[in-house]
Amino acid sequence: MTEQPILEVKHLQHIYMKGTPLEHHALSGVSLKINKGECIAVIGHTGSGKSTLIQHVNGLMRPQSGEVVVDGMNLSDPKLDIRLLRRKVGLVFQNPEDQIFEKIIGDDIAYGPFKMGLPIKEVRDRVKWAMEVVGLSFDEMKDRATYALSGGQKRKVALAGVLALRPDILVLDEPTAGLDPRSRNELLEKLKTLNEQEKITIIFVSHNMEEVAYLAGRIYVLADGRNLVEGTPEEVFGEADTLKKHHIGAPDTVEILGQLKAKGFAVRPNAYQLEEAAKEIIAVLRQDGR
Amino acid sequence: MEKGLTTRKIVTAGVLGAIAILLGVTRLGFIPVPTAAGNATIMHVPAIIGGVMQGPFVGLVIGLIFGVSSFLDATIPLFKDPLVAIVPRLFIGVTAYLAYRSLKGVNEITAIGVAGFIGAITNTLLVLLIAVIRGYIAPGVAVTIALTNGIPEAIVSVIITLAIVVAWKKLDHGTNKKSKISGEL
Amino acid sequence: MKKIAGFEFELTRNITIGQYVPTGSIIHRMDPRIKLASFTLLVISMAVCATYGGNLLALVLSCLLFYVSRIPISYGLSGVKPAIPFILILAILQLLFYSEVASGGKVLLNYGFIHITTDSIRLVVVSALRFVEIIFLSSVLTLSTSTTQITHGIESLLRPLRTVKFPVHEFALIITIALRFVPTFALEMEKMMKAQASRGAEFGTGAWWRIVQRTKDVFPIIIPLFNVAMSRAEDLVLAMESRCYVPGSQRSVSKKYKAYRTDYAALIFCIVFAIVLLAFPFPY
Numbered sequence: 001m002t003e004q005p006i007l008e009v010k011h012l013q014h015i016y017m018k019g020t021p022l023e024h025h026a027l028s029g030v031s032l033k034i035n036k037g038e039c040i041a042v043i044g045h046t047g048s049g050k051s052t053l054i055q056h057v058n059g060l061m062r063p064q065s066g067e068v069v070v071d072g073m074n075l076s077d078p079k080l081d082i083r084l085l086r087r088k089v090g091l092v093f094q095n096p097e098d099q100i101f102e103k104i105i106g107d108d109i110a111y112g113p114f115k116m117g118l119p120i121k122e123v124r125d126r127v128k129w130a131m132e133v134v135g136l137s138f139d140e141m142k143d144r145a146t147y148a149l150s151g152g153q154k155r156k157v158a159l160a161g162v163l164a165l166r167p168d169i170l171v172l173d174e175p176t177a178g179l180d181p182r183s184r185n186e187l188l189e190k191l192k193t194l195n196e197q198e199k200i201t202i203i204f205v206s207h208n209m210e211e212v213a214y215l216a217g218r219i220y221v222l223a224d225g226r227n228l229v230e231g232t233p234e235e236v237f238g239e240a241d242t243l244k245k246h247h248i249g250a251p252d253t254v255e256i257l258g259q260l261k262a263k264g265f266a267v268r269p270n271a272y273q274l275e276e277a278a279k280e281i282i283a284v285l286r287q288d289g290r
Numbered sequence: 291m292e293k294g295l296t297t298r299k300i301v302t303a304g305v306l307g308a309i310a311i312l313l314g315v316t317r318l319g320f321i322p323v324p325t326a327a328g329n330a331t332i333m334h335v336p337a338i339i340g341g342v343m344q345g346p347f348v349g350l351v352i353g354l355i356f357g358v359s360s361f362l363d364a365t366i367p368l369f370k371d372p373l374v375a376i377v378p379r380l381f382i383g384v385t386a387y388l389a390y391r392s393l394k395g396v397n398e399i400t401a402i403g404v405a406g407f408i409g410a411i412t413n414t415l416l417v418l419l420i421a422v423i424r425g426y427i428a429p430g431v432a433v434t435i436a437l438t439n440g441i442p443e444a445i446v447s448v449i450i451t452l453a454i455v456v457a458w459k460k461l462d463h464g465t466n467k468k469s470k471i472s473g474e475l
Numbered sequence: 476m477k478k479i480a481g482f483e484f485e486l487t488r489n490i491t492i493g494q495y496v497p498t499g500s501i502i503h504r505m506d507p508r509i510k511l512a513s514f515t516l517l518v519i520s521m522a523v524c525a526t527y528g529g530n531l532l533a534l535v536l537s538c539l540l541f542y543v544s545r546i547p548i549s550y551g552l553s554g555v556k557p558a559i560p561f562i563l564i565l566a567i568l569q570l571l572f573y574s575e576v577a578s579g580g581k582v583l584l585n586y587g588f589i590h591i592t593t594d595s596i597r598l599v600v601v602s603a604l605r606f607v608e609i610i611f612l613s614s615v616l617t618l619s620t621s622t623t624q625i626t627h628g629i630e631s632l633l634r635p636l637r638t639v640k641f642p643v644h645e646f647a648l649i650i651t652i653a654l655r656f657v658p659t660f661a662l663e664m665e666k667m668m669k670a671q672a673s674r675g676a677e678f679g680t681g682a683w684w685r686i687v688q689r690t691k692d693v694f695p696i697i698i699p700l701f702n703v704a705m706s707r708a709e710d711l712v713l714a715m716e717s718r719c720y721v722p723g724s725q726r727s728v729s730k731k732y733k734a735y736r737t738d739y740a741a742l743i744f745c746i747v748f749a750i751v752l753l754a755f756p757f758p759y
Contacts, residue, residue, distance in 0.1 A: 060673070087675075093666055093669065093673075096670065098666075098670075100699070101698040103462065103467070106469030106471050112674040115675035115676065123471055142469050142471065143468050143472055147457070147460070162673070165674065295642050296722060297715050300652070301652060301708045301712050302708055304653045304655075304708075305707060306704065309704055318664065321689060323689050339701075351646065355649075370610060372518060426602065450697065454701050
């Protein structure tokens with residue numbers, strides 16, 4: 001491919017508390033190559049280095065060894081404009097609702113744009129756009145108090161607070177952890193819209209294979225700070241044995257189809273999307289009934 | 291406020307004590323505003339908040355935790371003296387509580403602000419007083435520090451105490467404040 | 476304070492509270508109640524002692540404690556090192572300008588406003604020595620005693636205060652909770668600093684005299700930190716009450732400490748040492 005990747009990570013290493021008895025290797029050579037407009041899932045067991053990896057993407061951590069290049073900006077460059085980088089890459093932490101500090105929703109979402117020094121009209125446009133994108137009505141909600149929101153709504157406010165920076169790349173750490181099923185599905189839909197319609201490159205870390213199957217176009221699996229498997233969901237979920245060895249489950253759909261296949265039914269085991277899988281199963285049932 | 295020592299008071303004192311320790315061992319406890327020391331400390335604020343929210347005993351215990359942690363952590367010889375590092379801190383939450391209680395009837399928000407001020411001033415004055423008595427600094431110098439350090443620190447303390455307590459006590463509800471980006475532009 | 480730039484976030488990970496260095500020495504094995512009592516005695520006597528002789532003796536003792544506890548003395552020195560500039564500046568200021576504090580004794584130098592006396596030199600040297608002694612002593616205590624032992628020790632030592640209705644057990648519980656939550660809140664704080672930095676947060680913006688503006692700059696971190704603390708507190712209150720915790724009620728203890736002869740010997744030694752520091756007429 002001749003296209004320049006929007007994010008390239010080469011042999012990234014990171015050691016916490018280097019040179020002390022508590023030394024801990026979080027990353028021991030991870031590489032990623034992500035093109036503009038992709039939706040990428042990073043999965044792996046707790047302690048596989050996912051969180052450390054994504055903190056490198058917007059310069060909260062600098063490479064100890066290896067390279068991180070975001071849209072032509074090399075993070076090892078000491079003269080790097082970190083503010084510019086952070087406008088390019090929006091990072092949404094786990095439980096981002098904790099970071100809301102303003103009393104009024106509109107003010108909290110406007111915090112980032114104001115810090116960028118934008119004129120108030122531009123700030124307002126961005127807040128409006130961000131709120132509408134995450135599904136909060138600008139006119140109704142902007143003057144409401146933040147304390148009275150539900151958990152799911154708070155998370156939308158926090159997400160809008162990052163989106164208002166208008167990043168090209170959105171990085172999310174466990175975006176749906178702790179949400180009720182309804183808010184979760186809603187949030188996943190919004191992320192899909194962001195990726196498909198607003199053309200924002202999305203990188204997300206997740207433990208939930210269902211949402212990985214729903215959102216991701218490509219998957220990187222990490223284990224012990226190294227790349228384990230990568231590829232499209234079909235390819236990755238096809239490596240069921242490798243995943244199992246590293247205690248990473250596949251989506252329920254893949255599990256069910258795999259077991260059906262093992263029992264001798266004619267199903268495609270990599271039809272991981274919920275609807276496809278349902279079709280496969282219905283087809284089996286029809287054959288059976290005949 | 292409930293009488294006696296409730297579970298809530300015990301737990302509040304504990305978590306605010308943890309924050310007092312944390313503010314002491316990280317840079318977050320210092321606000322870069324002009325003082326003789328180059329910054330204003332906010333490490334006493336948890337004691338003030340504890341006193342205002344949960345009464346004098348809670349304020350005292352948080353002050354004690356703050357005092358002991360600043361004593362163990364001190365990099366300035368002055369604070370390696372337990373009489374300077376610990377004793378004055380016991381009174382921060384107590385005076386803040388007394389200020390709050392006596393003004394609460396007039397206006398609660400004013401009372402919280404004044405408590406923030408009195409708590410910070412208690413810290414500055416008692417530390418300096420004991421430092422002078424113990425012979426670490428001269429009285430003239432103490433007065434200078436009280437003015438150049440104490441006053442900015444008290445202002446910072448008022449701002450933070452108000453921001454946190456007013457929000458917790460939900461005193462600003464119904465004020466119908468609008469967002470900064472609201473209205474015609 | 477430095478601006479948030481991306482290099483200084485790991486600070487919170489390196490906080491050393493209740494850092495415990497297990498060497499199994501006789502000091503580690505001491506009964507925590509007696510250890511705390513001895514420590515308190517020594518610190519108070521060192522803080523009050525103002526003679527050269529007494530402080531030298533105390534310095535020797537605190538160095539010896541490192542030897543006995545088999546903890547490397549570098550732990551103690553690392554506490555002293557950052558203070559050296561302060562000690563020097565304080566010494567110069569006290570010697571040159573603050574002579575009115577310690578104006579007694581023989582005048583050694585009197586030149587313009589500079590006024591050095593034997594008493595002002597004594598003040599400078601003694602406070603520096605005292606600082607080193609107390610750093611060493613408190614390092615040995617915290618490095619050789621787990622936080623659980625410290626809280627248990629405090630609780631038993633304060634037990635006599637129950638007669639004056641002081642809530643000793645509750646007090647110990649508060650300290651336990653505080654120590655328990657420091658690492659939790661440190662991680663929260665680290666996360667908050669990173670999250671707000673991602674949104675473009677900066678400290679110390681605005682002109683230097685704009686106190687209100689500069690204070691508000693820390694709101695994005697300090698307000699969520701207090702909020703997280705309070706919501707943790709609410710959870711803990713619920714958890715404790717649902718397990719029938721009632722403040723003030725009798726409880727049994729799961730761990731009993733027993734003091735041995737060596738513990739009493741150590742205590743008696745510390746009492747004698749404290750008396751010597753305070754009462755012995757050191758010639759200097």
